[in-house]
Amino acid sequence: MGSGYTELFEEVDKLVDEFDVTAETLQAGVDLFIELAQKGLSGDSDEHGLPMIPTYVTSIPDGSEKGVLLAADLGGTNFRVCSVTLNGDHTFNLIQQKSPIPIDLMSGTSDELFSYLASKVVAFVKEHHEEETKSLDHKFKLGFTFSFPVDQTSLNSGSLMRWTKGFDIPDCVGKDVVALLQNHLDEQKCPVQVSALANDTVGTLLARSYTGSNKEGTTVIGCIFGTGTNGAYNEKLENIKKLDPAVVESLKKKGVTHMVINTEWGSFDNALKVLPTSKYDTIVDSLTSNKGFHMFEKRVSGMFLGEILRQILIDLHSRGLLLKQYSTYDSLPHRLRTPWDLSSEVLSLIEIDDSTKLKATELQLNQTLRLPTTPEERLAIQKLTRAVSRRSAYLAAIPIAALLTLTESFKGHHVEVDVGADGSVVEFYPGFRTMMRDAVALTQLGSKGERRLHINIAKDGSSVGAALCALSE
Numbered sequence: 001m002g003s004g005y006t007e008l009f010e011e012v013d014k015l016v017d018e019f020d021v022t023a024e025t026l027q028a029g030v031d032l033f034i035e036l037a038q039k040g041l042s043g044d045s046d047e048h049g050l051p052m053i054p055t056y057v058t059s060i061p062d063g064s065e066k067g068v069l070l071a072a073d074l075g076g077t078n079f080r081v082c083s084v085t086l087n088g089d090h091t092f093n094l095i096q097q098k099s100p101i102p103i104d105l106m107s108g109t110s111d112e113l114f115s116y117l118a119s120k121v122v123a124f125v126k127e128h129h130e131e132e133t134k135s136l137d138h139k140f141k142l143g144f145t146f147s148f149p150v151d152q153t154s155l156n157s158g159s160l161m162r163w164t165k166g167f168d169i170p171d172c173v174g175k176d177v178v179a180l181l182q183n184h185l186d187e188q189k190c191p192v193q194v195s196a197l198a199n200d201t202v203g204t205l206l207a208r209s210y211t212g213s214n215k216e217g218t219t220v221i222g223c224i225f226g227t228g229t230n231g232a233y234n235e236k237l238e239n240i241k242k243l244d245p246a247v248v249e250s251l252k253k254k255g256v257t258h259m260v261i262n263t264e265w266g267s268f269d270n271a272l273k274v275l276p277t278s279k280y281d282t283i284v285d286s287l288t289s290n291k292g293f294h295m296f297e298k299r300v301s302g303m304f305l306g307e308i309l310r311q312i313l314i315d316l317h318s319r320g321l322l323l324k325q326y327s328t329y330d331s332l333p334h335r336l337r338t339p340w341d342l343s344s345e346v347l348s349l350i351e352i353d354d355s356t357k358l359k360a361t362e363l364q365l366n367q368t369l370r371l372p373t374t375p376e377e378r379l380a381i382q383k384l385t386r387a388v389s390r391r392s393a394y395l396a397a398i399p400i401a402a403l404l405t406l407t408e409s410f411k412g413h414h415v416e417v418d419v420g421a422d423g424s425v426v427e428f429y430p431g432f433r434t435m436m437r438d439a440v441a442l443t444q445l446g447s448k449g450e451r452r453l454h455i456n457i458a459k460d461g462s463s464v465g466a467a468l469c470a471l472s473e
């Protein structure tokens with residue numbers, strides 16, 4: 001190690017320790033999650049509690065569903081329009097068009113955003129289904145995946161509770177997002193009926209059930225670890241105490257026994273009773289538009305990992321430990337000074353760099369942040385990257401273990417359980433799923449539970465699931 005780095009590495013070691021998540025924290029997290037989930041289901045929590053939103057999705061597909069449906073999917077980064085052909089044999093075909101959401105639309109007005117979304121649906125229908133629209137006497141059914149917390153009032157209506165993941169369009173909060181999309185589609189004379197509203201996690205749960213997870217047990221959870229994070233599962237009607245008794249009665253008469261719950265686990269432990277909180281987490285929260293909310297998400301999901309690391313680097317620089325060639329904050333490369341400019345994709349490359357003197361990391365930091373580094377600095381940055389990602393993956397085990405416990409999913413001999421997951425972090429971040437499993441083994445489920453748990457990627461799940469919802473309407 002070159003001279004002058006002793007203090008840096010001492011500090012890095014301290015931070016690595018601080019970011020370590022112990023078995024004790026994981027188990028306390030699982031207990032707290034179960035407590036908050038039960039409160040959420042009974043309607044006994046305030047706006048900072050765990051939302052546990054009833055979705056009005058009351059049946060889980062078995063793979064025999066058939067039809068051609070449209071799906072529109074507003075995630076954290078992209079908007080996708082697809083047509084999904086469900087073949088009725090657990091398989092589907094998908095045609096899709098994906099467009100990045102323009103940054104200025106993320107903080108403009110709801111009219112601007114929804115008019116843009118409708119125009120993308122119009123263009124898609126024109127390109128792929130023009131002939132059918134001429135001959136059809138009815139409108140195409142569309143399932144709308146809207147990946148933000150929505151207070152759902154029926155399968156095809158729900159008002160936005162608050163924005164997450166960097167969106168900030170105040171006039172949209174409290175409005176019915178289905179009506180917003182439908183109005184703009186109608187204005188643009190698009191022959192499409194928005195017939196279902198689904199969170200991306202609900203879509204993932206349904207899609208994974210449709211494609212036949214049976215080989216590895218029943219699918220219990222659909223979850224996303226991408227720009228944001230969240231999970232959905234199927235709950236017994238009688239446990240959802242906050243549902244209107246009249247609704248429960250009428251559902252029971254139809255033979256319904258369960259309803260899918262969108263937990264919005266991004267908002268787990270907003271009160272920070274168990275979640276580890278470094279000074280960097282506090283700064284990151286202060287930079288967001290939903291301060292004090294989604295505190296779990298802000299430690300776990302892709303949007304935040306790079307920003308946490310960036311805050312650490314800035315701090316170590318200000319203490320004269322790192323990037324010493326820059327004498328002041330203002331002289332640091334512009335991109336390193338820009339919030340949110342360090343993406344989790346860069347972290348994923350640093351994470352697995354095993355080249356001599358971390359040359360691959362050098363290239364990455366040069367290309368993405370215009371940041372020259374010494375080999376020692378890169379080693380420090382790699383250690384910190386691994387600490388941030390490991391904390392994220394370990395914390396990710398909490399809601400999974402808690403929901404499997406809450407639903408008594410491991411009851412019975414040899415029961416295997418499937419969890420359908422989607423999102424850039426769980427799909428592409430090296431080692432994320434393995435670290436998450438290691439952490440599950442440290443929870444109350446132990447290594448026995450971990451061995452019987454299968455976490456599988458549900459590719460395109462959110463769109464396919466929205467189409468399945470539209471079909472059931």
Ligand code: BGC
Nearest residue numbers: 147148149164224228229230
């Ligand atoms: C949203 C959820 C969504 C998750 C994953 C969160 O920020 O609140 O509704 O499911 O991101 O996309």
